[in-house]
Amino acid sequence: MKKLFIFLVVIFLSFGSRSGLAQELPAIPINTVVERVQKYFGVYPVEKVHLHFDKPYYAVGDTLWFKTYLQHNLFEYSPSKIVYVEMLTSKDSLIQTLRVPLEDNSGKGQLVLDPQFIAQDNYRFRAYTRWMANFDNAYFYNKIVPIGDAINKKLGAEITYTPDGDNKTKATIQFRNREGNLLGRRKLTWEAIDGWDPFSKGKGETDDMGRVTINLTIKDKEYLKNGRLNVKIEGDKVAPDLMGSYSLQNALWDADVQFFPEGGDLLAGIPKKLAFKAVSSTGKGLKIQGKIIDSKKKEVATFNDVTFGMGAIDFTPVAGESYKATVSFENGEQRTYDLPVVKEAGMNVVLHSEDDASLQMGLVANDAFYEKNANQPFYVLGQSNGHLVYAAQATLKNSSILISIPKDKLPNGIVQLSIMQPSGKLLSERLVFNQSQPLLDIGVKTDKTTYAKKEGVKLVLHVPITDSLKSNYSVAVIDDTKVPYNDDQELGILSNYLLTSDLQGYVEQPNYYFNEKNENRKEALNALLMTQGFRRFSYDDLIAEKLPQVQFMPEQGITLSGILRLNTGRPQPNGGLLLSIPSRSIRKDTYTDNQGRFAFENLVFPDSSKVTINARGNDNFRNLVINMDQTFFPGIDRGNPYASDNVQNIDQEMKAYLNNSKNEYRTSILIDEVEVTGVQRKMVTSKEFSSLSGLSMPEHRVEGERLSGCNVLTMCLTTMLTGITYDNQTLKYYITRNYNQGSRIPVQFFMDGMPIDEQALNSIIPSDIEAIEIFLRDELGTVSRTYQNDGVVSIMTKKKEQSKQPRMSLSEIESMLPKTNVIDMMPLGYVKERQFYSPKYDTPDSKNTNDYRTTIYWNPEVVLDSEGNATLDFYNGDGNGRYKVVVEGQNEVGAAGRTVYYYNVK
Numbered sequence: 087m088k089k090l091f092i093f094l095v096v097i098f099l100s101f102g103s104r105s106g107l108a109q110e111l112p113a114i115p116i117n118t119v120v121e122r123v124q125k126y127f128g129v130y131p132v133e134k135v136h137l138h139f140d141k142p143y144y145a146v147g148d149t150l151w152f153k154t155y156l157q158h159n160l161f162e163y164s165p166s167k168i169v170y171v172e173m174l175t176s177k178d179s180l181i182q183t184l185r186v187p188l189e190d191n192s193g194k195g196q197l198v199l200d201p202q203f204i205a206q207d208n209y210r211f212r213a214y215t216r217w218m219a220n221f222d223n224a225y226f227y228n229k230i231v232p233i234g235d236a237i238n239k240k241l242g243a244e245i246t247y248t249p250d251g252d253n254k255t256k257a258t259i260q261f262r263n264r265e266g267n268l269l270g271r272r273k274l275t276w277e278a279i280d281g282w283d284p285f286s287k288g289k290g291e292t293d294d295m296g297r298v299t300i301n302l303t304i305k306d307k308e309y310l311k312n313g314r315l316n317v318k319i320e321g322d323k324v325a326p327d328l329m330g331s332y333s334l335q336n337a338l339w340d341a342d343v344q345f346f347p348e349g350g351d352l353l354a355g356i357p358k359k360l361a362f363k364a365v366s367s368t369g370k371g372l373k374i375q376g377k378i379i380d381s382k383k384k385e386v387a388t389f390n391d392v393t394f395g396m397g398a399i400d401f402t403p404v405a406g407e408s409y410k411a412t413v414s415f416e417n418g419e420q421r422t423y424d425l426p427v428v429k430e431a432g433m434n435v436v437l438h439s440e441d442d443a444s445l446q447m448g449l450v451a452n453d454a455f456y457e458k459n460a461n462q463p464f465y466v467l468g469q470s471n472g473h474l475v476y477a478a479q480a481t482l483k484n485s486s487i488l489i490s491i492p493k494d495k496l497p498n499g500i501v502q503l504s505i506m507q508p509s510g511k512l513l514s515e516r517l518v519f520n521q522s523q524p525l526l527d528i529g530v531k532t533d534k535t536t537y538a539k540k541e542g543v544k545l546v547l548h549v550p551i552t553d554s555l556k557s558n559y560s561v562a563v564i565d566d567t568k569v570p571y572n573d574d575q576e577l578g579i580l581s582n583y584l585l586t587s588d589l590q591g592y593v594e595q596p597n598y599y600f601n602e603k604n605e606n607r608k609e610a611l612n613a614l615l616m617t618q619g620f621r622r623f624s625y626d627d628l629i630a631e632k633l634p635q636v637q638f639m640p641e642q643g644i645t646l647s648g649i650l651r652l653n654t655g656r657p658q659p660n661g662g663l664l665l666s667i668p669s670r671s672i673r674k675d676t677y678t679d680n681q682g683r684f685a686f687e688n689l690v691f692p693d694s695s696k697v698t699i700n701a702r703g704n705d706n707f708r709n710l711v712i713n714m715d716q717t718f719f720p721g722i723d724r725g726n727p728y729a730s731d732n733v734q735n736i737d738q739e740m741k742a743y744l745n746n747s748k749n750e751y752r753t754s755i756l757i758d759e760v761e762v763t764g765v766q767r768k769m770v771t772s773k774e775f776s777s778l779s780g781l782s783m784p785e786h787r788v789e790g791e792r793l794s795g796c797n798v799l800t801m802c803l804t805t806m807l808t809g810i811t812y813d814n815q816t817l818k819y820y821i822t823r824n825y826n827q828g829s830r831i832p833v834q835f836f837m838d839g840m841p842i843d844e845q846a847l848n849s850i851i852p853s854d855i856e857a858i859e860i861f862l863r864d865e866l867g868t869v870s871r872t873y874q875n876d877g878v879v880s881i882m883t884k885k886k887e888q889s890k891q892p893r894m895s896l897s898e899i900e901s902m903l904p905k906t907n908v909i910d911m912m913p914l915g916y917v918k919e920r921q922f923y924s925p926k927y928d929t930p931d932s933k934n935t936n937d938y939r940t941t942i943y944w945n946p947e948v949v950l951d952s953e954g955n956a957t958l959d960f961y962n963g964d965g966n967g968r969y970k971v972v973v974e975g976q977n978e979v980g981a982a983g984r985t986v987y988y989y990n991v992k
Contacts, residue, residue: 113509116465116479119629123467123474126628131160132472133640134587135169135213135227136579136982138974140562140944142571143733143740145747146201146235151922153560153946154186154193154213157583157980159472166215166640169193170719171917174210176333176732177312178722179785179862180809180823181209184917185644185693190978192558194946195917199233205783206235208732216638219720224590225622226720229577230731234740236747240264241319241328242737249339253307257300257315257337261292261330262737268296269319269328276300276317278334280309283867292319302337310334310367311725314865336734340367343374343413343423346617348398349434349514352426353452354405358436360425361616364395364413369592369730371395376413378425380404392606394594396613403428405454431455434514435466435505437612438488445496445518447503449480449487456485464513465506467625470497470520471588493522499584500615510629517615525580526557526983528973536990540927540937542961547973549983551954559950559975561958563943566988567967568746574598575731578984579974590619592727600984638718643688646913648714650678650701653906657682658710664700667691675703693915694792701907711906714804716811717914721826743940750938770856772880775839780868781878784859785809790884796852796910803847805911807879809862817844821862821877834875838883841873856882927961937963948975962991 133156140151158165171184181203186193213227242262249255261269270292277287285305292298304310313334321327341364348359364372371394378387378401386409391397403409409425431454438448449464459482466489468476475496480487498521505513529548537543547559574595577586581596598604599611627633650661661678665686672691678684691697701710733739772778786808796802803819804812810833811822818832835842837850861878864870869878922944927933943960950956962969971987 114629115508116477119465119467119506119510120474120477122631123469123477123625123628125631126623126633127469127472127474128160130221130472130634130636131158131163131165131217132622133158133166133215133218134225134583135215135218136582136974137171137211137213137227137229138560138562138579138946138972139229139231140941141564141569142576143232143234143569143743144199145740145744145751146199146204146206146233146237146239147747147751148199148233149920150197150199150231151562151941151944151946152195152197153974154188154195155579155974155976155982156188156191156215157976157982158191159980161979164640164642165191166217167643168641169213169215171195172212173197174212174722175785176208176210176729177863177865178210178724178726178823180722181785183719183808183914185914187643187690187916190556190558191976191980192946194560194919196920201235201237203787204233204235206233206239206736208232208729208736210726210728214720215640216718217640219718220634220636220638222590222622223720223723225587227582227587228726228728230728232733232736232740234736234744234747236744237751241269241330242266243317243330243332244735244738245315245332247337249337250301253304253338255302255304255337257302257332259298259300259317259330259332261296261298261319261328263328268294270294270296272296272319274298274317274319276315278302278304278309278313278315279865280306280313285309302334304334304338307338307340307367310337313337333732333734335729335732336368338367339417339419341365341372341413341415341419341421343376343411343421344617345411345423345425347426347434348436348616349450349516351429351432351434351514352401352403353432353434353450354403354428354430354454355452356434356450357400357402358434358450359398359616360401361398361613362389362391362396362411363613363617364391364415369594369727371594373416374413376411378409378411381408392613393598393610394614396610396617398613398616405430431458432513433459433464433482433505435503435516437516437518440493440518442493442522444493445491445501445520447489447491447516447518449482449489449505451482451485453485456482463508465508467504467506468496468501469504470501471499472622473497475501476503493520496520496522498523498525500588504625506625506629510626512625517618519584519611519615521584523981524552526975526977526981528559528975528983528985530971530973530985530987532987532989534989536992537962539964539966539991540933540962541991542927542959543943543989545958545960545971547948547950547956547958549950549954549975551950551952555977555979555981557950557975557977559948559956559973560946561943561948562941562972563960564970564972565940565942565963565965565967566970567965568742568940569970570742573986574601574604579976579982580984583980583982588622590621592730593618594730643690644913644915645685645687646689646697646699646714647683647685648699648712649682650684651682651711651713652706653709653711658704661701661710662703663712664703665689666698666700667695668698669695691915692918694912694918695915696794697911697913699909699911707907712801712909713814714801714909714911716804719809719822722823746938746940749936770882770885772836772839772859772861772878772882775836775880777839777841778836778869778878778880780866781861781864782866784880785862786860788858788860790853790855790857792912793852793855798848798905798909799850799852799855800844800847801909802852802911803879805913806858807860809860810877810879819844819879823862824876829876831874831876833877833879834869834873835879835881837881839880850881850883854883856884858882924960939963939965942969948973966991 136155138153154169169186173181186195245259272292277284290298315332317330319328343364346361364374375390389399433451436448438446466478504515533544576597650658659680665674811825859880973985976982
């Protein structure tokens with residue numbers, strides 16, 4: 087295993103000092119600084135999660151396949167063995183949480199995009215370990231995955247916004263029905279809402295081409311963050327009303343240009359880089375050109391962006407001068423921005439130059455700073471991926487000092503260089519990128535370059551074996567004609583591990599910086615690192631030995647824990663409990679400690695498994711109460727920056743894919759158009775109750791069958807209400823993401839449309855429940871304004887025929903009473919394992935079928951043989967054109983690799 091080295095170098099550079107001041111002794115010696123920083127890095131390992139999806143986007147009805155990878159920077163601890171994968175809507179509503187077990191730092195899973203619960207939208211997939219939840223959520227894995235709908239969606243639309251002034255815009259929408267026919271001459275009503283109330287509404291009619299233009303007046307641009315344009319096309323006796331809802335995020339054109347001096351400051355008299363970043367209201371970069379003028383209107387510099395609205399200017403500011411930038415945009419707009427104030431005295435760290443062997447970093451001070459600090463020591467610290475990789479003490483004997491850092495001693499990825507005063511005060515920072523360590527060299531080849539449809543393919547992977555390191559890989563083969571995608575937009579394992587996982591905020595087209603075909607990628611990456619946020623930790627806190635509080639240790643398996651109490655509230659020490667999972671033939675027992683606490687650890691069971699915990703083996707079992715611990719899930723981050731990747735017109739952008747999806751699921755679509763005269767069981771929903779009719783689609787639904795065997799409803803609700811947290815102190819339920827952020831506005835419960843309080847829940851017999859629907863949002867405020875609540879849980883009971891019931895016996899009555907010494911629950915288990923189906927076309931009869939597959943082959947568990955080879959066999963589909971092979975993988979010390987390969991099918 088290759089180890090990284092830490093340099094402790096004392097640098098005394100003399101270029102003719104102009105000052106005779108004596109050097110002061112450091113307030114905090116360099117060795118002390120290194121020791122304190124190392125203490126942090128040694129105790130708080132960095133874990134990173136990556137997901138490899140089989141495709142960049144999907145359609146309702148598909149199965150989404152993924153591979154999870156875990157990278158960790160320390161090897162003297164047991165890393166996490168569980169990764170959590172969350173699926174969220176574009177409104178940040180949680181749809182589902184998957185618990186994925188890891189073996190050798192990798193796992194696998196899948197998610198069926200059920201048409202009953204999944205609608206067309208831009209979904210965000212967020213992944214993390216419980217250990218990562220101790221720190222900033224900004225470093226979780228995040229990726230936007232658009233999902234189209236060719237099954238349920240009855241209204242197709244393409245929308246464009248044309249800004250008309252500062253607060254006006256025209257929304258032009260072209261409507262089509264599910265068959266793709268234009269909806270011409272149809273009356274409609276519309277309203278624009280900001281998440282709660284309409285701020286604009288009106289009526290209209292489509293023209294012969296199915297188009298309508300809506301004039302919107304937007305009084306407050308904040309409305310656009312969560313705003314929607316809701317349209318209802320009126321139906322007739324034959325066709326029902328059609329509803330559409332469209333994001334207002336792109337409704338108004340706006341731009342923001344920020345300037346970032348290299349090292350943090352504009353230093354008077356010091357020539358260095360001035361980076362800039364221009365972004366639109368959607369967060370995407372804007373192409374710009376501009377000039378810098380001083381207070382006398384004199385032009386001192388001009389600039390153009392390199393890519394994604396970013397670039398850097400060579401600029402020398404003058405003391406006492408102020409500067410502005412006049413920026414021109416492609417749409418003809420022109421705006422003026424103030425540059426940062428020129429600092430009269432200061433010192434910054436800059437990238438002087440670099441070559442294949444080293445990074446040449448400069449410490450530059452202007453004359454005013456040098457005169458005051460000549461001969462004084464300063465510390466230069468470098469950290470990368472949770473390692474202190476460079477530490478040096480430099481004495482300011484000249485206004486500039488050059489430091490050479492060997493690249494081969496640094497890990498791959500972002501290196502953060504910082505200048506610190508001996509008092510512990512941070513002066514300047516600079517991010518640089520290093521890629522000196524070898525990546526996994528994944529070779530891919532096929533036995534042919536061109537194949538026939540449904541012909542067998544032999545694909546061979548080869549990775550040079552070094553130091554006998556174990557590694558594992560995932561392989562996806564997709565029909566590139568049906569799934570066209572710009573690979574620069576992808577979040578691959580390299581762009582994730584080496585770039586985005588160490589940066590806060592949105593990074594546009596992360597794979598762009600790792601595509602060797604992009605000639606300016608290094609220049610673009612340098613501009614990105616000068617303009618992007620980065621704060622995994624604070625040096626000020628580390629020097630002061632203020633270490634973060636850890637709530638969760640790296641999980642090694644599923645743990646179910648709690649407290650066993652007497653019905654008086656006192657903990658029960660040395661109490662026995664039995665856990666059973668019938669579906670897995672698991673039985674475990676344990677005893678409580680002196681505080682009454684118990685834990686069943688390292689459990690293995692699939693999701694939706696019934697788990698029973700029983701305390702009846704104790705002599706006083708009738709007086710015992712089992713209280714389970716709440717399961718913690720991190721709150722949903724507000725103002726999701728990754729929403730910049732949302733696709734505005736999914737119908738248009740994914741046209742080829744959705745047309746193929748219509749063919750694949752055409753049977754499902756036709757069923758909707760056939761009149762069925764038979765009796766069909768009606769699914770009860772909250773829409774039937776007038777008090778809840780204003781709510782949108784529920785985020786989660788729990789069918790009554792899952793409550794079978796549940797004796798105490800509240801005990802089951804604790805584990806089944808996804809996204810809901812129960813507080814033992816207030817005895818109330820809250821939306822988890824808001825509760826974790828400090829909110830104490832409770833959830834409102836309803837039974838058959840009537841409001842009930844928490845005390846009434848245990849009066850409901852679980853077997854009488856038809857379903858439970860969970861609403862984490864009330865966008866129209868129809869319920870929240872009345873009940874002052876945050877979220878709704880709607881309990882619907884089974885409709886019973888009125889008939890005389892025989893009198894119940896005493897034993898039957900006792901069996902209905904809540905049993906506090908036995909708990910039945912369905913906790914979140916591991917994602918259920920499924921195998922990807924890969925057909926064989928080895929006979930003429932087997933080829934006589936239609937094959938609409940878009941994912942031709944998926945294998946998340948590719949392991950190489952002793953010579954570093956793996957051979958994979960599969961058959962092509964019916965699609966002609968180019969097929970795309972994507973291979974990702976990592977070895978046991980975290981080195982990663984990614985390769986894209988193409989072959990043709992005719």
